[in-house]
Amino acid sequence: MTVRVLISDKMDPKAAAIFRERGIEVDEKPGLTPDELKAIIGDYDGLAIRSATKVTKALLESAAKLKVVGRAGIGVDNVDIPAATARGVVVMNTPFGNSITTAEHAIALMFALARQLPEADASTQAGKWEKNRFMGVELTGKTLGLIGCGNIGSIVASRALGLKMKVAAFDPFLTPERAVELGVDKVELDELLRRADFITLHTPLTDQTRNILSRENLAKAKAGVRIINCARGGLIDEGALKDALDSGHVGGAALDVFMTEPATASPLFGTPGFISTPHLGASTSEAQVNVAIQVAEQMSDFLLLGGVTNAVNMPSLSAEEAPRLKPYMALAEKLGKLVGQVLGEGIRSASVEVEGAAAELNQKPITGAVLAGLMGSYSDSVNMVNAPFLAKERGLDVREVRHEREGDYHTLVAVTVGTAAGEVRVAGTLFGNKAPRLVDIFGVGVEAELTGSMLYIVNSDEPGFIGKLGTVLGEAEINIATFNLGRRAAGGEAVALVAVDGDVSRGVVAQLCALPGVREVVPLSF
Secondary structure, rough: OEEEEEEOOOOHHHHHHHHHHOOOOOEOOOOOOOHHHHHHHHHHEEEOHHHHHHEOOHHHHHHOOOEEEEEEEOOOOEHHHHHHHHHOOOEEOOOOHHHHHHHHHHHHHHHHHHHHHHHHHHHHHOOOOOOOOOOOOOOEEEEEEEEOHHHHHHHHHHHHHHHHEEEEEEOOOHHHHHHHHOOOOOOOOHHHHHOOOOEEEOOOOOOOOOOOOOOOHHHHHOOOOOEEEEEOOOOOOOHHHHHHHHHOOEEEEEEOOOOOOOOOOOOOOOOOOEEOOOOOOOOOOHHHHHHHHHHHHHHHHHHHHOEEEEEEOOOEOEEEEHHHHHHHHHHHHHHHHHHHHHHHHHHOEEHHHEEEEEHHHHHHHHHHHHHHHOOOOOOOOOOOOOHHHHHHOOEEEEEEEEEEEOOOOEEEEEEEEEEEEEEEEEEEEOOOEEEEEEEEEEEEEEEEOOOOEEEEEEEEOOOOOOHHHHHHHOOOOOEEEEEEEEEOOOOOOOEEEEEOOOOOHHHHHHHHHOOOOOOEEEEOOO
């Protein structure tokens, strides 16, 4: 089966070359209008973009085959993430390809602010020699406040420490141990604003970070502070920044990004102490090559091997891990499907447990596969990408449990779901490390392969039942492929899992329900 990828933005030719080397058919069509892109996107399994292409909900609705969107760069604000997730489309970025380039641009702007380089250059080239006008400040000994200390922020911290600056970082995800490792002070935002001589932002634009440098927070900042933003537009209230520059409370500002781009007009333009560049953070030849190579490699690994790297809407799964996890994910999805089909709408929570050899693996994909099977009972076109989203929409409480011990089986995956009536559990293992088998269903030990069309039957453990069941199916010309039985105790409740050739009609299900001792019959499909 041919796998096809569309590159819809201008990208280094090495990206297309990598796709072709991996056996993927690729078309390079930068500059398409939204309508032109919408007309052809249905033919492609993957879409490689930079910042120009807008992956909207309307575009995704036309992308019937699309499995992955790869953004060559960090920001994915040109992709409708919720819409992509709801349709089961993986969205990847390349957060490391331009990290150094962007960090270096932030440092360059910090130097430019400290020594008023753009204004001094313009003055000198205008024939003036205003040596006494441009009195800068040293960076040595100054405090740099980092808002965001992830990939790029940590590089900026390293460079700043090399310049003998002090570094304070505000980042809710920065652990105390990591702060010590980086050599930075982990602080709250108010303390950063109070202490920092320079502030540089390195955080994505979210509801929590939008206008993080608001008018109120700018007022809290140290008088004369200089501010640099090479992250995303919208992190700073640009109108408030203009006022703070005019009043002198902010001593200078350098923005590489703006709320509206292209920024052909801004109230900040022409303001003394303000420097601007046209979103150049990732604009080096090295970065352009790096992100193109990375996005092509990541998309190829996903489309050909199932590896998931740097996805923003599902857990990562390396190309090396994928083959080992594949049988576990197949088992997990079958367990989820079993529970979903038997219990229906009443599930309130799900706990995914791994034990033995399974406990040594990346559990996130296993949990995702359980949810894909579970949510598939409620919605069409469910996969590991949109299943957690659908589970959250339904208010499902999802937990993960890892047991290092090895029990009766060398490896085990168990799913416990909560309902209004209490909790029930199913569990499965792998035979030969590759063949999924059910070993426990609601406390009844069985050994069954979950495959094709099946019947789940709960009945009283009485002589003659199997014969009566076989008679009903035989008269309906339904062939039994496999028959698996389990019971709680002799003469008590018994469970049968019957694999059959073909679907079982409602009429046959009704006949089975009418048999003496039968308490429940549920047709299953795997």
